[in-house]
Amino acid sequence: MNGLVWREAVSSDHVCVSPQWRSKTWEENRIGPSQVQPGGGPYGPDTCKQGFVWRETRPSDHVCVSVQSRTDNRRANGNAYTGYAHPDQLPANGTHAYWTQYGSQLAVSPSHFDFHGWEPARGYQSGMANFGSYYGDRVVTPRECRQSPNRNMYVLAVDETTGIVSNAGRVAVPLCLYP
Incomplete structure (x- = not known):
């Protein structure tokens, strides 16, 4: 920035x-x-x-x-994720974010990173936690979370041991976390 x-x-x-x-x-x-x-x-x-x-x-x-x-x-x-002017342009570095099979929960990998949402129009969002696992990946929203039909965000993965920030992907905003 x-x-x-x-x-x-x-x-x-x-x-x-x-x-x-x-x-x-x-x-x-x-x-x-x-x-x-x-x-x-x-x-x-x-x-x-x-x-x-x-x-x-x-x-x-x-x-x-x-x-x-x-x-x-x-x-x-x-807090390294807050320092980038264009976090959407960061490389994935092996990270991945996706909605589970039935679209009810947002999952991320690898599970040992911290994850944060970033919406281009709204900035950084906090609130992702550990709500279990899905095929070895960490679920970061509660069960039956709804996806926004018209808002997208990027999921940023932070490796706190190195400060390396990765762009885990663009997904629909989870309305249970960010109304």
Whole structure:
């Protein structure tokens, strides 16, 4: 979105943040090696000094930072879907959203992601939860949910461990969630 930039904590980190956040991230990358315990420790050669933890913007991100920085970056990963100006243009990356066989519930895969709706005219919608499973996929609406006959939305999948956002597809708006 306008005014945001990629965080770039590690290569291919495209979580959108403020320019100040990215500068802080680059500074953490620069000084991170000085926060590593000399000689390693119980977590291997990347063990952090007392008071520091791995940033973990990705599972492989072992830059040593404050606990607050790791918490802030985890929150940024979870909210990464809100930073894109055109989420409808994001790649699917193996995600999929669809109405079940009888059109009574919206299902998504893979089930371990968080899912959010985005309507071009209305913006982001919340409310998708876990209402069971359908052939191994997660059902995100209650039983007997009605589909809008004239409104469509995109389902965005967020991998909170990496901040990667995917477009799981365009579907009819579930009126039980978004009247």
